[in-house]
Amino acid sequence: MANLHKPTTAGLLLAVLAATAGCATTSDLDALRSEVQKANATAERAAADAASAKQDAAAAKTAAEKAQSEAEETNEKLDRMFKKSMYK
Amino acid sequence: MKPLYRTLCLLVLVALCPSSRASEHAHPLPKPGSDLVGRIDVVKAREEDTLVDIARRHQIGQEEIVLANPGVDRWYPREGTEVILPSRYILPSGPRRGLVLNAPEMRLYYYPLPAEEEFSQVQAFPVAIGRMGWETPVAETTLVSKERNPSWWPPESIRREHAEQGDPLPAVVPPGPENPLGRHALRLGLPGYLIHGTNKAFGVGMRVSHGCIRMLPEDIEWLFERIPVGTPVRIVNQPVKVGWDGDVLYLEVHPPLEEDQVNREHLAETVWRHIDQAVGNQFIVLDKVEIQAEINRPSGVPREISGTLF
Incomplete structure (x- = not known):
């Protein structure tokens, strides 16, 4: 969220400065607004990527845990079969 | 005789005794006030090994090697993995004489009476004991007879169990490779209970029997030749x-x-x-x-x- 705030805050400051200083043209402001929007979009994409990566990591962890659990279960089955084969 | 000298003499005697693989289980009795015998060894697993193989190779019980190596896969320990051989024990409490079986430990201790000029020692053997529902009883008894190449007369309860599983047993199983008693049996004063060999050596160190005490073939052979009838036997439960x-x-x-x-x-x-x-x-x-x-x-x-x- 911090990344999202930064461009927006900077954009507002520049807009306020431009309005009060009276030295910026409309095209300057439009260009600035465009840059801010691009920055916002980049930040949103990054946040989405991060969320997606987090989901992937969680899914990978779940898969690893499932694989571990299945391996333990298989070992338990092997142990039981081995033990039973040693009965008289 | 000084303890160190006695220990050295015992080790030399053990080394000079080629006919006795079971002598690997021999330990000099500790000094009064001490309770530990044996030592922990470590071996490296080979690529083709399982812990089951390593246990059998070193005459270690099957469950105890798993317990002693918690991070090691029983079925694929992998080449080079260090495997602990748990051959150090605290002797069970109580009299140190005759045979002492500690059931949860699945180990049989034999305290032979030392002949003149011999040294007091204890032999510690891995054993299999009775599984759930067929428990090996906690008891004090004696060894009442010995039998070489025994036939097995399965009790009615075991025959019934096998019949229910579609694997009927004959009334008698003669000596031979199919005989689960192996080649030696020691009959206890508890009716129906034996200490015997096995035709399934990999089961030693687990709860797999119908209450009898199974030993590795080489261990029972060693014990059979040396233990006298009348030896006291104590079965204890000391986890x-x-x-x-x-x-x-x-x-x-x-x-x-x-x-x-x-x-x-x-x-x-x-x-x-x-x-x-x-x-x-x-x-x-x-x-x-x-x-x-x-x-x-x-x-x-x-x-x-x-x-x-x-």
């Missing part, structure tokens, strides 16, 4: 053992027998009671972390639990 080695206190915990339904709190109480008994009025610093670790996950290996102040 917790505490003992001294010099001025160091050790704790050894084995998983309690399932039928005893011992939970962790109960096990902890038992452990602390045994520690209190061993310590008595002595001042000693106890390592509570080690004690709790052994309670949480019994390793079956003696764990040092006394520490120093600094």
Whole structure:
């Protein structure tokens, strides 16, 4: 969220400065607004990527845990079969 | 005779005794006041090994090698993995004479009477005991007879069990490779209970029998040739053992027998009671972390639990 705030805050400051200083043209402001929007979009994409990566990591962890659990279960089955084969 | 000299003599005698693989289980009895025998060894697994193979190769019980190696896969330990051979034991409490079987430990201790000019020693053998529902009884008895190449007359209860599983048994199984008693049997004073060999050596060290005590073929052969009829036999249930080695206190915990339904709190109480008994009025610093670790996950290996102040 911090990344999202930064461009927006900077954009507002520049807009306020431009309005009060009276030295910026409309095209300057439009260009600035465009840059801010691009920055916002980049930040949103990054946040989405991060969320997606987090989901992937969680899914990978779940898969690893499932694989571990299945391996333990298989070992338990092997142990039981081995033990039973040693009965008289 | 000085203890070191006695120990050396015993080791030389053991080394000069080629006919006796079971002598690998021989340990000089510790000095009075000490309770530990044996030593922990470490071997490296080969690519083709399982822990089952390593246990058999080194005459270690099948469950105890798993307990002693918690991070090692029983079925694929992988080449080069260090495997602990748990061959150090706290002797069970009680008289050190005759045969003592500690059921939860699945180990049989034999204290032979030393002949003149011989040294007191103990032999510790891995054994299989009765599974749930076919428990090996806790008892005091004697060895009443010995039989070479025994036939097996399966009791009616076992024949019924096999018939229900679609594997009917004959009334008698003659000596031979199909005979589950192996080539030697020692009959106990408890009717129907034997100490015998096996045709399934990989089962030694597990709860797989119908109550009898199974030994590795080479171990029962060694014992059969030496143990006299009339030897006292004590079957005990001691999942917790505490003992001294010099001025160091050790704790050894084995998983309690399932039928005893011992939970962790109960096990902890038992452990602390045994520690209190061993310590008595002595001042000693106890390592509570080690004690709790052994309670949480019994390793079956003696764990040092006394520490120093600094």
